[in-house]
Amino acid sequence: MQSRLDKSPVATWWWTIDRWFLAAFLSLMGLGIVLSFAASPAVAERIGLDSFHFATRQIIFTVPALGVMLAVSFLESRQIRRMALVILCTMLVLMVAVLYVGVEVKGARRWVSLAGLSIQPSEFLKPAFVIVCAWLFAEHKRQPDIPGNLFALLLLVLVVSLLVAQPDLGQTMLVTGTWGVMFFMAGLPWLWIIALGVTGVSGLFAAYTVFPHVAARIDKFLTGEGDTFQVDMGREALINGHWFGVGPGEGTVKRVIPDSHADFVFSVAGEEFGLVMCFFI
Numbered sequence: 001m002q003s004r005l006d007k008s009p010v011a012t013w014w015w016t017i018d019r020w021f022l023a024a025f026l027s028l029m030g031l032g033i034v035l036s037f038a039a040s041p042a043v044a045e046r047i048g049l050d051s052f053h054f055a056t057r058q059i060i061f062t063v064p065a066l067g068v069m070l071a072v073s074f075l076e077s078r079q080i081r082r083m084a085l086v087i088l089c090t091m092l093v094l095m096v097a098v099l100y101v102g103v104e105v106k107g108a109r110r111w112v113s114l115a116g117l118s119i120q121p122s123e124f125l126k127p128a129f130v131i132v133c134a135w136l137f138a139e140h141k142r143q144p145d146i147p148g149n150l151f152a153l154l155l156l157v158l159v160v161s162l163l164v165a166q167p168d169l170g171q172t173m174l175v176t177g178t179w180g181v182m183f184f185m186a187g188l189p190w191l192w193i194i195a196l197g198v199t200g201v202s203g204l205f206a207a208y209t210v211f212p213h214v215a216a217r218i219d220k221f222l223t224g225e226g227d228t229f230q231v232d233m234g235r236e237a238l239i240n241g242h243w244f245g246v247g248p249g250e251g252t253v254k255r256v257i258p259d260s261h262a263d264f265v266f267s268v269a270g271e272e273f274g275l276v277m278c279f280f281i
Helices: 010-015 019-045 053-075 077-102 121-140 150-167 169-185 190-210 212-223 228-241 265-280
Strands: 101-106 110-116 117-119
Touching: 019 053, 019 265, 077 110, 077 121, 077 150, 117 121, 121 150, 121 169, 150 169, 169 190, 228 265
Parallel strands: none
Antiparallel strands: 101 110, 110 117
């Protein structure tokens, strides 16, 4: 335990960090590893990989991620803003490159290979985008003559355009929604907020009209028709788990859900650990 009289960097970090947030973050990282061990072996065995292939990769990537997180938490706000700006510019360049040299998977180009490692630039762009936009909103509020709001809006348009071009409608909605919440929290005029809402609804309608897979998903959600196998199995997993689950490793639905280690890992959590754990997560 660090003394409040200690002025070392570590002590200063300990007394200024949001420890509840840190605890929640570390808990989620730990739960992610636990759920990977619970859900991924069935999928790995099904496709001919070692049982703990995905779980091992989860740990391998979690360790350096934790180190980066702790290192960044020692930086000052000014340093973080500068770093975010560099990352944002770099990822924007890579997102343009993805459209031309990216790896195409299921009709979408979202990944690019660098030094033998495949990365998805939009994942690295998101935190940098949030920091830079927050900076722009704050600067405009501090000095109204700085067109921070306009720059943030133009940045949103640029990012959304690149995401739609991939296409990645899920990320587009996430980025736009996050920007909208930041816009609202910045205390900007209601007229702007209403305009953003109308634009968002119009964009969703356009996506429904232009992209067949978006229309298919929305129709499936509204009507319940079509291939709903994974959704049905996910619902069955939650029902089987009841309040306290059937126990770690005892779930059965994960053996038939193709994406039980990814999009439907929450269903595995519900079946093996119960709804109480789901509420905690």
